[in-house]
Amino acid sequence: MTGKGFLAIDWGTTNRRVYHVLDDGRVVDRLDDAEGVAALSPEAYPAAIAALRARFGALPVLAAGMVGSTRGWREAPYVAAPAGLETIAAGLLAVGDGVAIVPGVCQADGDRPDVMRGEEVQLLGAVAAGLVPADAVLVQPGTHSKWVTMAGGRIAGWRTRMTGELFALLRDRSVLAEMMQGPVAPGPAFCEGVDRRGEDLTAALFEVRAGVLLGRRAAADGAAFASGLLIGAEIAAAGDAGAPVHLLSEGPLAALYTAAIVRLGGTAEHIDSHRAFVAGIHRLWELSR
Amino acid sequence: MTGKGFLAIDWGTTNRRVYHVLDDGRVVDRLDDAEGVAALSPEAYPAAIAALRARFGALPVLAAGMVGSTRGWREAPYVAAPAGLETIAAGLLAVGDGVAIVPGVCQADGDRPDVMRGEEVQLLGAVAAGLVPADAVLVQPGTHSKWVTMAGGRIAGWRTRMTGELFALLRDRSVLAEMMQGPVAPGPAFCEGVDRRGEDLTAALFEVRAGVLLGRRAAADGAAFASGLLIGAEIAAAGDAGAPVHLLSEGPLAALYTAAIVRLGGTAEHIDSHRAFVAGIHRLWELSR
Known part of the structure; x- marks a missing residue:
């Protein structure tokens, strides 16, 4: 070749x-x-x-x-x-x-x-x-998650949210770290976070710690809850729950976003x-x- | 003695x-x-x-x-x-x-x-x-900022927000770090952040970077803008703008919180x-x- x-x-x-x-x-x-x-x-x-x-x-x-x-x-x-x-x-x-x-x-x-x-x-x-259609909402989840509006096949506008980077900082460097070493999967703890839809995000994040200290949540569930809070906040802020969301993502992250989008009343399609x-x-x- | x-x-x-x-x-x-x-x-x-x-x-x-x-x-x-x-x-x-x-x-x-x-x-x-009166709103700004409702001279309830810790993580460890090395004072960039009142916080934070890259904001103003975003989000989430806020804080942090609280229509009193x-x-x- x-x-x-x-x-x-x-x-x-x-x-x-x-x-x-x-x-x-x-x-x-x-x-x-x-x-x-x-x-x-x-x-x-x-x-x-x-x-x-x-x-x-x-x-x-x-x-x-x-x-x-x-x-x-x-x-x-x-x-x-x-x-x-x-x-x-x-x-x-x-x-x-x-x-x-x-x-x-x-x-x-x-x-x-x-x-x-x-x-x-x-x-x-x-x-x-x-x-994807020429007019569509595309999402690239990740460190700097992007929600993009395509219009007539062109990139019309978007917003970048620091979801993935904030999650990593909190898990690796913050006072929540010891409560965020468990797995992240779209189970009950993740969904509980999503349901908060980001209302008072920085207070809800501290609950990761307080909930564990008070025996209200297992430490193994802290990372999933925090992930749900951050992803739920992102989806709620994007406010595009009505339109189908085209996810440019694979693997575990795609599964999390799909679960959260569906839970908040939207639909998600996976794009390679x-x-x-x-x-x-x-x-x-x-x-x- | x-x-x-x-x-x-x-x-x-x-x-x-x-x-x-x-x-x-x-x-x-x-x-x-x-x-x-x-x-x-x-x-x-x-x-x-x-x-x-x-x-x-x-x-x-x-x-x-x-x-x-x-x-x-x-x-x-x-x-x-x-x-x-x-x-x-x-x-x-x-x-x-x-x-x-x-x-x-x-x-x-x-x-x-x-x-x-x-x-x-x-x-x-x-x-x-x-x-302070026996019934009052007290605020302890800082790493884990606390907004506390006192009732009958007792601690009735509160919420902890990770404002200070998030600011430090973003300034020291994030992709925004190079745009957050300037001073933080209650000037125009800080007030611009406060005015956002935390709507879509994680997207607004990314603007610290995008705004500098696009020549819309001086890199020296990035830290003040980010501080305004986080403190504004905290005050808006607390939703106690009506009652006088008693700040248990000294120095620069007290000045920032006072400026933000006043800008959002509240009043702040400093407590030693x-x-x-x-x-x-x-x-x-x-x-x-």
């Missing part, structure tokens, strides 16, 4: 996913590793690209995600929403030697500034691949985020040639 | 305040240091008491705060709210050698479990000293928390003899 197609890289803060994509969009090889942006200095990227080409072949490279941030290789300035794949393609940053970086998208107008970097490829790819990413970056590849 | 009065210790997680209080309630000597509970193993307390007696004299000791928690010297079981000074005095835990530990207070009934340990002495002391503590523990001393 050497020489055919291109290398698509989803280059995040802690992880990197590399796909060898043929010109027709098929993926013929893939690598997932921990060579994220946090592990690399700006000077290290040419060698990292050379190593990938030694493995996959001397292919052009299209890289999305935090690689284009001020913490990455080179800053690829944000393009403004509303943004479609054509908008993104027009903002590609060529860094030489057959490598281009995908720009992030910003919401700079209005009173709710927001940014994304990497998510835009998945979002627009999901529409391009026909996985890897397939969406490949569809999006393949279309960008076509547009950039 | 040796032999007269007692040693009152406000023994928290990270700090310790020791007062030599005479039988008539006057403070004649004081020590503030960093010998908090986190710095001591359970076995270390007898030596710590001996060191204090070597400095202050061979006095009885009354110790409040985290010293009575599972992380401290010996666990002094919580007494249940509603709790007055008599309730607390009846729950004193004698640990031998003329030392007693003040129990915390719990809110075990109803669906909002909560606990306090150390704050109860300040709260009840504020009433005992005539610093040290004086309140001494009044409370002196009354406990009298009740325990």
Whole structure:
């Protein structure tokens, strides 16, 4: 396959996913590793690209995600929403030697500034691949959870919530840590948290500790309850319970969000985020040639 | 003074305040240091008491705060709210050698479990000293901020919000850290955060980052904006804007809470928390003899 197609890289803060994509969009090889942006200095990227080409072949490279941030290789300035794949393609940053970086998208107008970097490829790819309608609510749960409104196949607007990062900080670093070492699954403790819908979130979080100290909750249930509080607060704040939510997520997180969305009266559909990413970056590849 | 009065210790997680209080309630000597509970193993307390007696004299000791928690010297079981000074005095835990530990207070009934340990002495002391009315709203801002309803001079109920701990985690450990190294003062950025009143808190927090990346806010203002968001959310959730709020706090934190409370239509009165503590523990001393 050497020489055919291109290398698509989803280059995040802690992880990197590399796909060898043929010109027709098929993926013929893939690598997932921990060579994220946090592990690399700006000077290290040419060698990292050379190593990938030694493995996959001397292919052009299209890289999305935090690689284009001020913490990455080179800053690829944000393009403004509303943004479609054509908008993104027009903002590609060529860094030489057959490598281009995908720009992030910003919401700079209005009173709710927001940014994304990497998510835009998945979002627009999901529409391009026909996985979601051109007008839809898409959700990317995670460290910085994004609720996105797509309109006419373009990213119209979104809000980022720090759900996953707050959960990790509380579990690893806070006074709740000793009560948050149990499993997180969509069981009764999680649902109890969801039912709070985020009313008085920072008080409810302290109940993780008080409830255990007073024998009202098992310490093993603390993490699930806290997760339910945070995810429930996120869904309630998003206020899109009426429309079907298209979840770009896999595994345990998808199960938690689905349980919470359904519990709050909504419906959730699972979208294959890897397939969406490949569809999006393949279309960008076509547009950039 | 040796032999007269007692040693009152406000023994928290990270700090310790020791007062030599005479039988008539006057403070004649004081020590503030960093010998908090986190710095001591359970076995270390007898030596710590001996060191204090070597400095202050061979006095009885009354110790409040985290010293009575599972992380401290010996666990002094919580007494249940509603709790007055008599309730607390009846729950004193004698640990031998003329030392007693003040129990915390719990809110075990109803669906909002909560606990306090150390704050109860300040709260009840504020009433005992005539610093606040017997029916009042008292607030202890900080790591675990407490909004307390006093009724008939007793602790009737309260909620703990993790405002200060969340702020510290976000400033020191989160993706917002680089935008939160500036000063926190009750200026325009702080007030902008307060005005959000905590609507969609976790999304507004991410704006600390997005706003700076998009040039909408100076990085130097990020900490003040985030502080305003968290404190505004706390005050709005407390929902006591109508009643005068009695702040048991000094210094910068008192200024921030006062600015936020006034901005949201309330009134704040500053209460000397040290004086309140001494009044409370002196009354406990009298009740325990």
